Amino acid sequence: MSSRTLARSELARRPGQHLPSLLVTALGAAFGAALLAVSSMIGDYAATTAIGGSAGVERMLTVLSILFLGIAVFVAGVVTTNTFSTIIAGRVHEIALARVLGASARDLRRSVATEGAVVGLLGSVLGVGVGWAVAALVGVIGRASGVALPVPEVLDPVLAVPLVASALTTWLASWLGGARVLTVTPMQALGSAEEAPYDRLSRRPVRTGLAVLAVAAGAVGLGAGVMMGQSSSSGVLVAFLGGVLSFIGVIGLSRLIIPPVLRVIGTLLGRGAPARLGAANAMRHPERSARSTVGIVIGVTLITTFVVAASTARTVLFATTAGAPEEYVEEASRIIDNVTLVFAGLIGFAVVIALVGLVNTLTLGVMQRRREIGLLRAVGFTRGQVRRMITAESAQGAIAATAIGVLLGVVYGWSGALALLGSVSSGAVWPTVPLAFVAAVVVVTAAVALLAALIPSRRATRVTPVAALAVD
Template identity: 25%
Template sequence: MGNTLGRVSLRNVAAHKLRLALTVLAVVLGTAFLSGALMFTNMLSSTFDSAVDTALDDVDAVVRPAEGEGGIDNATFDAIRAEDGVERVNVFADVPVVVAKQDEVAIQTQLGTSRLMPYYGREEAVGDTPVLIDGSAPTAPGEVAINANGARHYGIAMREKLIVVDKDGRNELTVAGLYDDPLTQETSLVLRVGERGFLDAYTDGSTVPALTVGGGPEVVDRLRAQFPDLQVRAGTEVAEEISQQIRDALSFVSYFLVAFGLVGLLVGTFLIANTFSMIVAQRTREFALLRALGAARGQITRSVAFESALVGLIGSALGVAGGVGLVALIRAGMNSYGMALPEAGTGLSTRAVVVPIVVGTVVTVLSALAPARRAGQVRPVEAMRSGEASAPQPLRWRTVAGLALVALGVGAATYAMCWVEGATGRRAALVGVAALAAICGLFLAGPALSLPVVPPLGRVIGAPFGAVGKLASTNTRRNPRRTATTAFALMLGIALVTVIGMLGASMKRSVDDVATTEVSADFVLSGPQNGVFPLPEDLPERLTSVRGVGETVSYTQAPITVDGEFSYQLGPVGLTDVLRGDPADLISLDMVEGNSSLTGSTVIAPEEIARQRGWRVGDTLQVAGPTGAAAEATLGGLFRGSNILQSFVVSDEVAAATGARGAGRILMIGVNNDGSVDEAQLRENLEDAVRHDIVVQVRSTGDMTGEVSAMIDQMLFILYALLSLAVVIAVLGIVNTLTLSVIERRQEIGMLRAVGTQRRQIRTMITLESVQMTVYGAALGVLLGLGLGWAFLTVLEAKGLTTIVVPWPLIMAVLAGSFLVGLLAAVWPAGRAARTPPLDAIAE
């Protein structure tokens, strides 16, 4: 009998191809994302592994300076070269630079990089060396070789003169050669200069950053013995360490994509469970007949479980194939955004195939478990019934449990919002618990909650359509479980969209608030790449002669301690904020006590930090510079928390007294208009004054907020693109539910047609049912998203998200879109219902 039921299951699956396709598609979408995430991460890892392996291929040893030292002195460099067994020694360095043509306009490398390193020919190189495809090696001073794909992308020609700016100055280099580097993307520029030119222009003249050494495996032990103060490691060990760091950094991308894949599977789970529930209800007479013929309960249950396993296996296998397509799509998208990746295969691996297939199959089987058990409980006597045997099941205990979980979720979210003294991480975790409880609660209580909402909503929507509208409203009331489960899948997707929309809108408003309320300067001058390129030391003095420039404030960070502590401690390195001028001319500070003026030997501090250290206005503080020189400073004022100045700040005079003036880097200069010119003219004057510096950017507060807003919009675009997966699966669920409902109600629809109901009226009825479910699901999703979003953003208030914004245009668009989704989802099922032959349906 077991083999017979297995054959029955296979024939049943084959006989209902549409039902099979709709269910399989839900599994495909979820597993495709899961598989694609794993493949994409594999591809990125192999790309960077190849780059690292190539850079350190055949490198026997990597020599770095002792811990805390800035470099290896030239005497040690020469001693290593002269060491027995050492065949070749190369300078190992990678300097970030900004490149410009003769027009002094910096080449914007978008999301690529521009960097410079030493060049070695095949005879001198330790390990691999790039292959020149045009020109000659950059051996003479002032010559440079560039990756050919980058030169082609940015229109750099042979013998062209380039301006190359690093953090210490600017040099003019002539393009002597182009080399092939398949692992460097075309949006990046990798410049290589001869060793002598590198040592002269890109080191301090007395030290080198690091070395690579060739001389056989034994050279590592020999160098460790001779130079115990240096860090000497095997090239393979360093390559593995760098590769691991890259893999760790990429793990975030993997987790991010996998999370969305699991969201897709979660939404798909409800679709699959709903589908199998309807299938079991439709096949009641079939199961009863099998029971009457001697099939046991367990055999019926196993046959349905077997069908679900088959669906899961087929869908997951197709999902893996879809993952390959998804990776190709991501690559194409990155290419269009100027982030082309080197060719590194599809990232297909055993893990990327096995994990999605196992997860997709298990999720499908678990989703069908409850319907399979119900199938096994069908009694033989059900075979004698003429209609659907699925009697409505009571909702009382399910509803009570659901409402209790919703109450728990509301309580947890409220506590997280009110727990002001709690750590942000713990409060966010509480909101996560609240979200899980609320989602589970709404799933359980959904059928009961839909009864007082969906039918009245259906009557309102269906009012213009008369009797057909009333009939559609009645149909949604007949099976609240099905209505609620179908709407629930859409609710999840819409809730996520709402939360992300609130996060994005609040982030943009918070950034705008910081720029407009905290930055008081008319223009801010800063360097690219977050301070990697500090501003020229002479820039503040040069600005005083620019027409229209009034007050200027220079913001610097230098290695200065106040009462033995730095403003910011970054591992062994410490830095403290230094301001030259009145901070009020750059930043709007809310002073609690004293004033913000940093004239003379003065320090100002946030009131919270002053309270922790027991400082009071007027106290004398000990300040020390990098050479040990000390000075005394007076605490001149306390200010409330600032997003820009987050710790104590010392005056430029104090920095000079401790010998730290010039030891820091100017990160930002605020400039105010003296009133003699308008804003546009002042910007033009400033841009002309800094054009020669290449690295200085002139921005207004509007420019700064626009740049950050554009980044947030790009991030939201990616998030919405990923979230659309959940919405697509939910829409397919509605199509699936309606189609199966049409099949299940074939006799009923045939009877309606027999008594005179026209085809367009049948289509209208099914469409109205679809709209009711989608609008209900969207409205519930918006309410859930608003609640969770508000709680989450309140918790994040300590991280700078001080203003919570509800994106009403997005919400209105979602609700209007749900109406449109309902119309589109009903097109196929409504057409199928309208084509039902009346007499055939009644005869069945």
């Protein structure tokens, strides 16, 4: 059986598994299409109204749009990779049976990649259409307000950027997420699908070594950017690349870093059986725990980075403008606040994508744990206890993600501010972390934990013990 035939079979038999990936791809494509189309509209408007430097304005908007599209695509790629990894983890028994019947591991992986290509293409086309509609709506609102923004072109070549980027990212994510297919042996058809335990994950020297190397190289880049920032603002580019590289390394190490953090937090959530089981599951299924948490880590890190960088920049500004006219200081502070709000709003879209990934991973995890949940019900667990266990897992994931994300964001934001403004600073600059922001993150995290657990916990409590234990 060819990989295309296998892919069509899986898509037709279980299309619901790919709906979250389709949504994530569509969100990323819509975000990028709307940004690029609106930037093009504003550039055209600036040109027709003879605004000075209109070409520069359009270039700046396009660069910023591509930057934030890249961030959204990166987050969507991580989420989609985790989604496909979770799907494959639940198919191990079926994949092993296919191996028994003669299918090769490479054909099966190509089948998964074909599923990703189909999902990516459909999601990208849908997302670009929605993004164009949003841009058209912005144009209508602008014209109603007296700003003669042009109507976005339906076949604008710039829309090909989010279309191709989102489709390729989803395909690549499915290829990476399907890597586990290569490790499935025909003998596993005789057993159940189990993910690697924590101690086995720690014995993957090549993958761990590459991740550690990325973190180390990224840290060197951050340090070099900060040093360059003492004499020129161009150091921020080096610091940015170093931050990206180190963060990729952190994601690579997430399966080793996150589970112990989850377990510690889980022990603080209570002594009851649901809380203890939730904490134990973090170490029993470290890959699943990392997959359900890393998306939120990315979102919190991004927002914290921008907020800390802006707050630290404001601190530097106040320190270097002592004695300057008050109007100048207030105007500069207002500009920083407005830029921070705009950037936080754009980054917030990436956080929405990460939240979709959290809900999806938890839901797929519950679907794959029906036997486990059925056994718990059979030995006396009530529906309320099952619901509290899943809520505890979601809560500990959200709290751990917040702690890790805030810590990383403070480091990245502080480094970025120093790399950008180190040359105008007159002394030591410490990171400025707004307490109101930290409180807001904690509140939002609590809400996310509760909302993310609603759908999977409802699924878990609907299944009777007999039906769950009868699942093949």
